[in-house]
Amino acid sequence: MTEFAVELRNVSKIFSSNTRGKVDPVTAISGMNLAIPTGKFFTLLGSSGCGKTTTLRLIAGFEVPSTGDVLIQGRPMTEIPPNKRPVNTVFQNYALFPHMNVLRNVAFGPAVRRLPKDEQERLARKALALVRLSEMGDRMPSQLSGGQQQRVALARALVNKPAVLLLDEPLGALDLKLRKAMQTELKHIQEQVGITFVYVTHDQEEALTMSDIIAVMDKGVIQQVGDPATLYKCPTNRFVADFIGESNFITATIVAIQGPHAAVSLEGETVYVAAGGSGRAGARGVVVTIRPEKVKILEPVKAPAEGLSAVVRDVVFIGTDTRYVLSLRDGQNLVARVPNGSDANWREFARGESVKVHWAGEDARILDE
Amino acid sequence: MPKLKLPSPGALYVGIICALLYLPIALLIVFSFNDAASLTFPFKGFTLQWYQQLGQSSELLASLRNSLVIAFGSSVLATILGTMGAIAIVRFNLPGRGIFLAVSTMPLVIPYVILGVALLILLNQAGIPLSAPAAGFAHVIISIPYAILIISSRLVGFPDNLEEAAMDLGASYWEALLKVTIPIVSPALLASFLLCFTISFDEYSIASFLVGTDTTLPVYMFSQLRFPTRLPMIIAMAAIIMTVTMLAMLISEWLRRAGQHTSPTGGGIASRKAKA
Amino acid sequence: MKNSRRFLTLIGLPSIYLFLLFILPVGLMVIFSFREGTTGAARDSFTLDHYITFINSRPFQRLLWQSAGISFLVAVIANSLAYPLAYYLAFQAGSQKNTLMMLLIIPTWTSYLLRIFAWKLILGSTGLLNSVLLLLGVIETLSPILIYSRAAVMVTLIYVWIPFAMLPIFSSLERIDRYLLEAAADLGCTRLEAFLRITLPLSLPGVVAGFFFAFIPTLGEFVTPLLVGGAQGSMYGNLIQDQFMRALNWPMGSVMSLSMLLIVLVFMFLLTRLGPLSDLLGL
Numbered sequence A: 001m002t003e004f005a006v007e008l009r010n011v012s013k014i015f016s017s018n019t020r021g022k023v024d025p026v027t028a029i030s031g032m033n034l035a036i037p038t039g040k041f042f043t044l045l046g047s048s049g050c051g052k053t054t055t056l057r058l059i060a061g062f063e064v065p066s067t068g069d070v071l072i073q074g075r076p077m078t079e080i081p082p083n084k085r086p087v088n089t090v091f092q093n094y095a096l097f098p099h100m101n102v103l104r105n106v107a108f109g110p111a112v113r114r115l116p117k118d119e120q121e122r123l124a125r126k127a128l129a130l131v132r133l134s135e136m137g138d139r140m141p142s143q144l145s146g147g148q149q150q151r152v153a154l155a156r157a158l159v160n161k162p163a164v165l166l167l168d169e170p171l172g173a174l175d176l177k178l179r180k181a182m183q184t185e186l187k188h189i190q191e192q193v194g195i196t197f198v199y200v201t202h203d204q205e206e207a208l209t210m211s212d213i214i215a216v217m218d219k220g221v222i223q224q225v226g227d228p229a230t231l232y233k234c235p236t237n238r239f240v241a242d243f244i245g246e247s248n249f250i251t252a253t254i255v256a257i258q259g260p261h262a263a264v265s266l267e268g269e270t271v272y273v274a275a276g277g278s279g280r281a282g283a284r285g286v287v288v289t290i291r292p293e294k295v296k297i298l299e300p301v302k303a304p305a306e307g308l309s310a311v312v313r314d315v316v317f318i319g320t321d322t323r324y325v326l327s328l329r330d331g332q333n334l335v336a337r338v339p340n341g342s343d344a345n346w347r348e349f350a351r352g353e354s355v356k357v358h359w360a361g362e363d364a365r366i367l368d369e
Numbered sequence B: 001m002p003k004l005k006l007p008s009p010g011a012l013y014v015g016i017i018c019a020l021l022y023l024p025i026a027l028l029i030v031f032s033f034n035d036a037a038s039l040t041f042p043f044k045g046f047t048l049q050w051y052q053q054l055g056q057s058s059e060l061l062a063s064l065r066n067s068l069v070i071a072f073g074s075s076v077l078a079t080i081l082g083t084m085g086a087i088a089i090v091r092f093n094l095p096g097r098g099i100f101l102a103v104s105t106m107p108l109v110i111p112y113v114i115l116g117v118a119l120l121i122l123l124n125q126a127g128i129p130l131s132a133p134a135a136g137f138a139h140v141i142i143s144i145p146y147a148i149l150i151i152s153s154r155l156v157g158f159p160d161n162l163e164e165a166a167m168d169l170g171a172s173y174w175e176a177l178l179k180v181t182i183p184i185v186s187p188a189l190l191a192s193f194l195l196c197f198t199i200s201f202d203e204y205s206i207a208s209f210l211v212g213t214d215t216t217l218p219v220y221m222f223s224q225l226r227f228p229t230r231l232p233m234i235i236a237m238a239a240i241i242m243t244v245t246m247l248a249m250l251i252s253e254w255l256r257r258a259g260q261h262t263s264p265t266g267g268g269i270a271s272r273k274a275k276a
Numbered sequence C: 001m002k003n004s005r006r007f008l009t010l011i012g013l014p015s016i017y018l019f020l021l022f023i024l025p026v027g028l029m030v031i032f033s034f035r036e037g038t039t040g041a042a043r044d045s046f047t048l049d050h051y052i053t054f055i056n057s058r059p060f061q062r063l064l065w066q067s068a069g070i071s072f073l074v075a076v077i078a079n080s081l082a083y084p085l086a087y088y089l090a091f092q093a094g095s096q097k098n099t100l101m102m103l104l105i106i107p108t109w110t111s112y113l114l115r116i117f118a119w120k121l122i123l124g125s126t127g128l129l130n131s132v133l134l135l136l137g138v139i140e141t142l143s144p145i146l147i148y149s150r151a152a153v154m155v156t157l158i159y160v161w162i163p164f165a166m167l168p169i170f171s172s173l174e175r176i177d178r179y180l181l182e183a184a185a186d187l188g189c190t191r192l193e194a195f196l197r198i199t200l201p202l203s204l205p206g207v208v209a210g211f212f213f214a215f216i217p218t219l220g221e222f223v224t225p226l227l228v229g230g231a232q233g234s235m236y237g238n239l240i241q242d243q244f245m246r247a248l249n250w251p252m253g254s255v256m257s258l259s260m261l262l263i264v265l266v267f268m269f270l271l272t273r274l275g276p277l278s279d280l281l282g283l
Helices: A052-060 A102-106 A108-112 A117-130 A146-158 A176-193 A204-210 A228-233 A238-243 B009-032 B049-054 B058-091 B097-109 B112-126 B132-155 B162-168 B173-202 B205-210 B217-224 B228-258 C002-032 C049-056 C058-092 C094-109 C112-123 C128-135 C150-174 C178-186 C191-219 C223-229 C236-245 C250-274
Strands: A004-019 A022-037 A041-045 A067-072 A087-090 A164-168 A196-201 A213-218 A221-226 A248-258 A261-266 A269-274 A286-290 A296-298 A308-318 A321-328 A333-339 A354-358
Touching: A004 A052, A004 A196, A022 A052, A022 A196, A022 A213, A022 A221, A041 A052, A041 A204, A052 A067, A052 A087, A052 A164, A052 A196, A087 A146, A087 C178, A102 A108, A102 A117, A102 A146, A108 A117, A108 C191, A117 A146, A117 A176, A146 A176, A176 A196, A176 A204, A196 A204, A204 A228, A213 A228, A213 A238, A221 A228, A221 A238, A238 A248, A238 A286, A248 A333, A269 A308, A296 A333, A308 A333, B009 B228, B009 C058, B009 C094, B009 C112, B009 C150, B049 B228, B058 B097, B058 B132, B058 B173, B058 B217, B058 B228, B058 C002, B097 B132, B097 C002, B112 B132, B112 B205, B112 C002, B112 C236, B112 C250, B132 B173, B132 B205, B132 C002, B162 B173, B173 B228, B205 B217, B217 B228, B217 C112, B228 C094, B228 C112, C002 C250, C049 C058, C049 C250, C058 C094, C058 C150, C058 C191, C058 C236, C058 C250, C094 C150, C112 C128, C112 C150, C112 C223, C150 C191, C150 C223, C178 C191, C191 C250, C223 C236, C236 C250
Parallel strands: A041 A196, A041 A213, A087 A164, A164 A196
Antiparallel strands: A004 A022, A004 A067, A213 A221, A248 A261, A248 A286, A261 A269, A296 A354, A308 A321, A308 A354, A321 A333
């Protein structure tokens, strides 16, 4: 078994959209390099139009790369049509064949491979059992709920035991509750069958919940690849920090750097942050990112020496937490999220109150830009 | 040197069929300018005399006028009845909907000769004399299915609570239909009118049983097809009608496309025209 | 109920119209088929004679079956020729789809009678085809070998119906979700397999509708046989027309009309087992 189920080497995809005789080339993907390890749940995460679906279609073979190579299990796929590739797709709209019942939909792959009839049926029933739809074989797709259709689509793709299963926002059409349940189930099925899943979504929470590895995409370029915890804790650029979870971005000046630690100043006040990769002492206008739940708010008298002065602009109670919008001395906004009744020092702050904010140095980072 | 690109088999096939479809029409047009009374090869020479003779044939002009009148009347009536039927079957699901749908689309699947003779019997039993208007009323029957088809497919593209919204704002149900629903389907009303017009204007089979001596254009043309010397003139007439129809259809298609951003359903006149 | 009053008001007028000019005449025709005598007018005694005559008349029945057979063949051939057109337009024509569609539809805006008549100019003894064949030396004298036959009727009608058969096939092909074809390829189908397993079955409603658009009017045809068919090419529709316009035996004509209607309804019944008529028409 090869180490990587799918590799993209310097892949670009340029569409020429022809509107009224004018040909506009649109770059969907540019110079992408990506290696998806075998047996993992891999997610392409990005907003719509970022090129994630195009990437999936390049792997499936529905699109041909303008430059570069797609390799599946180490074999170049450029000349190989979709029907000969060892991958199967779960389509966004499920694409169940409306004129076939559930069993025949699932048995479609084995039927095309001309397996004996009883073998076709055995495989299809096994796949239906895997998605817990054994009783539904005789139904027509139109008689199923959205969640059931989604599982039929999954069974139909899994029945062929592909090397890679491609899933294009398969949960997008489901309601929230069902989506949560299916997330757990999909992850469970992936672990059970051990097939490499390449999953496309715009929902960061979904990506964090299910994935072993996430690639964040924007404008046809991969921004960062990593496991969910790393992406959340150590986003390397502003897009990733902003896209995954909520983040504050504060512009400041670097005062000093020592190893992984740095001190930055803002209007004469100093706070400690993690250095990131590329900062140097004296650099102005660097961007520091900090998650709202890592920001601590104190009364000015109880605060340590380092920290930033701020005024509370807005207070919103959201159940377990209270969300504060704070205004720093130079007018930049900062959002803090404080668990209600978190410790002995906890108290509520009122709108207009002057406070001091600070954080643990390792929780804030200077971004590479 | 530019590279000679071979057409795909599909494109080639479409080309051949297109050529076959246009060949008979091209022949007709060529003969309408041919300086000979008989429609035989080879061609004799160019003339406009057949076009000049058109204006002098009072019978031809009378039948043309008849055809225009009944085509106009029957298409207006079919569009009105079709609108009522379409609103009823799209907006309501009450007992009677199924049978109404079945009966109103039935003329689509009954050979015209049967409708023609059945109506001939009706006129005979009711003591109504044969006439061009009788054919016009018959044409409403064959046009209603198309009117319902066109208007209902436009109607299903719009949410069914538009009338409720209008009523919520104080309109009565019938005001809501007139002020909201009818304007919304107006492109379909125009399409329906045009299609029903062409159906009636070109219809021969039913009319041949019902018009008596009060001929419509197709009935007159058919009677003239037996007299070879009259043919070039008939063909000249047809060439003019074809040109006018083509222009009308192209304009309406252009109008449809211009108004398409407001329309959720494509449809179009071209894709709806069909004959049963 | 407010709703049912509105519904009845809406369908009232069209229903009355359809009843008076459609149901009633067909009903009268049924009554006429039992009337004694020939013109049928003003006779109140009823008889089964016309049905008996019809059942005993082998020529009548033979012509009916032959006409049904011709209609079936014409419909099948017109649809087979129309299918690739519709397929090309739906899947391959791309941005030229609308233009090509217009191009294929425009000929149908010419007078139906004259389009049929034009085939006389092509197939006739001094027609285009004979003239070309003479020029090429394939035949030595002009003779009416092609005109005035069943074949001439069929060729002409196939020509007339191709665009009409194409439309419903095209719209059913257009409705097919393109992702279904990708899914088929994804699951291992070649293009031919995907066509046979997905595209063809899903376009069947359009083919059925296209079949009817050709079959029904062909069965009722009497104009085309008159123009290009001659005595050899006469069809059942001509027989009905004769009964009403020349022989003036309306009750017999009514029996013949009803027998034709029966054939249509049987065909409809068999084919609409694939789905209700209103579905086929996209209502």
